[in-house]
Amino acid sequence: MSGVGGQCWVGPASSAVPAALAALGADYTVAMDRPVATRRMWLDSIDLRLFHRGMALTAVENPVSGASMLELSLPDGATATAGPDALGWPRLLADLPDDLRPHLEPVLGVRALLPVVEASGTSVAGRVLDAEGKTVLRLVHDRPATLSTGRDPLPGRLWLIPLRGYDAVGQCAARIAQRVGLVPDTPSRYPAALRAAGVDPGGPPRAVMETGLPARVAVARVLLSFLGELEAAVYGTVDDVDIEFLHDLRVAVRRSRSAVKLLGDVLPPALVAWAVPELKLLGDLTTPSRDLDVLLQQLPTLTAGLAGGRREDVEPLVLHLAGLRADERRRLVIGLRSPRFERFRARWRSSLLALTTWDGQPRAGTIAAEVLVERLDRAHRRVLRHGSRITDASPAEDLHDLRKRVKELRYLLEVLPPPTDPADARVAIKELKALQDVLGTFQDSEAQREALCALGTDLMSADAVSVRTIFAMGEMAARLQEDQDTSRARFAAVFERFSQRSVQRQTADPGRRRAAPVTAVAGAAR
Amino acid sequence: MKVVATYNIKGGVGKTSTAVNLAWFGARDGLRTLLWDLDPQGSATYMFRVKPKVKGGGSALLTGKRTLDDGIKGTDFDRLDLMPADFSYRNLDLDLDSTKRPTDRIRRLLTPLRKEYDLVVLDCPPSVSLVSENVVHACDVLLVPLIPAMLSVRTYDQLIDFVDTMPGRKPQVMGFLSMVDSRKKAHREFTDRLPNDHASVVPEAIPSRVVIEQMAEERAPVPVFAPASSATTAYEALWTRVRSRLTEPA
Ligand SMILES: Nc1ncnc2c1ncn2[C@@H]1O[C@H](COP(=O)(O)OP(=O)(O)OP(=O)(O)O)[C@@H](O)[C@H]1O
Ligand SMILES: [Mg+2]
16 A cells, blocks of 8 residues: 555665566566665664664654654564654754654663665665556565665665555565575564674673683773773764763773773782872862752653652752853863873773783693683672672761772672573672662662752852752752662661671581682672 | 545536645645545546555445544545555445444544544545445544536535535535636626625635646646646635634634
């Protein structure tokens, strides 16, 4: 009935589609239109969230107007369209057309859409006609397209779109297609386009310690892949594509810092002495921007519960925060573009590279596995020790400190190779995650409450605010305080569960008393 | 799903030309449209180059042996489908008479297609019959082409009376002037006066044009082969009026 629907066919060789058209022409009258140039862009988040959900979003450019039609194919095969659309990319959820937003929101979250692959080529529409000159089958031949980033072209394909009431012709054409070697293809070309463009949808593999290597080589290699993650997040942070880039960058920095702190003794001391303050500086550079991102992100939740629903009261705060964020971002961008950061990247990379080569000869120095197991064990015991000292009377600082220890343990676990016995190990990571959540909420709600106080002081001293705004902020602060109190109250039970699990592991395997808790949590790192 | 029928007791007044062009505009505007050619002469079917043949004929449809779904054909145009005519439709009246609730059959045959089409256009044969009564029962807008002549006004008034006295669900009757020759003084006067005298006659008139006659040679709706013609403009204006009627809250 319409241009959508129908079956799409692809061939192993580029000659297969023309061969099918020739074969069709022998049996039927085939009328082909003039070829039209097509430009199609696939959009996705940097981590290909649409792809992983079985979705595809394309922008098909109109060669005359330059505007694009957006076409979203959903996992169930349905499509949603919007356009014409002339805004550029990358774009966040809020700037997407209304017809697409509900489908994309749960998948994208805060991530921006950006062009992933672009294909330009020509396509020709045609019709199979009966003796009366009536269309009884439609065709579209998408010729092989050139990709902006790829080595290979996107293969051509043939659409056979049967008309209602003319099924016999459609079936006959499908048989012809099969005869010349064409095979049915999925309607979405996104997977094929990614493949042809050489994009690996799996992304870079998680950095894992190669436990059989000398410790120094293994640690340097892990640090090198952290550096890769860090560098990959720089452009998106500088361009403010979405707030996850900065988050990814910070995670890479924190992982590096933890690794240097906990495993750095196997590296040359001079390198460590240089890297530690450099990494700290980088971490500090990113903190104010990230804090503001998080606060802005949280704001809708915080204001949702305001008494009387007076969200407009916090408008001055939102404006102020947006201004602060712009200032902080400027500082951040300057830092990330500075010669110092360039020098750091270059030196860190070359120093690590120099350490990663290994001639395969057994050398003085320990094997990574031994170091890792020992450090894990130590980090684990440190968490248990710090945690068990915490009472209801402990100052908040002690909990913040414990959070740091827990994070260190997590980062160590993350570089462990996949466990041999995942079944019983997974339980421990669940407890560790719960502990992290409680400590995270505890600290973040405190930090945000303090941030609100500081912001309130700013606003008041600038005389830029009504008392209503301050009241609303007070309500929000009270909410945060509640969150903090709740997590504090939950801490004891959550920690108890974590430490009990650890004890269980120890008693279950008395022969390896010290290593046991490590394997217990370790396996779960996957 | 909205149903529009072009209807007039009189033959050759422009029912088929109007049905074909309006259906085409509906589909162009994004409506999933079905044109059902109820006339055994099959003029609308011919216009879309479809064979005037329905398996089992009209009686198979009425007895439920076949559904409309089995007979519908895709046209050359996006979103526009056709239910072809069949020569056996000339007996449709007799066939209808032998069914239960004979004035309700067409409406009931359309019911299963409710989700599939936004617009159905019925092109009726010229007559007063059970078929036409069925059509009146089935449609939301009854579109009546009127030749600018005294006699056609009289039959139009009769039709309005008939619809008024009809029990149950009633369509809106919408008259429009058809085949208007503006060189004729009488035509001009009619065109000016009729919409004023008759509230149900709309001001959008279809002029008498050669391109409309050419539809039979081109075998296509006017906007397809003469997009810039005044006939295209006139049909589009009439369609716009019909569409707004259809979307008006009842
Ligand atoms: N506005 C017009 N200008 C010129 N010719 C027209 C116009 N409308 C219709 N015609 C021609 O008049 C003849 C009858 O038109 P049409 O078939 O549309 O009327 P009809 O009411 O459906 O006829 P029937 O009652 O036979 O089904 C056709 O040859 C058609 O081309
Ligand atoms: Mg007719």
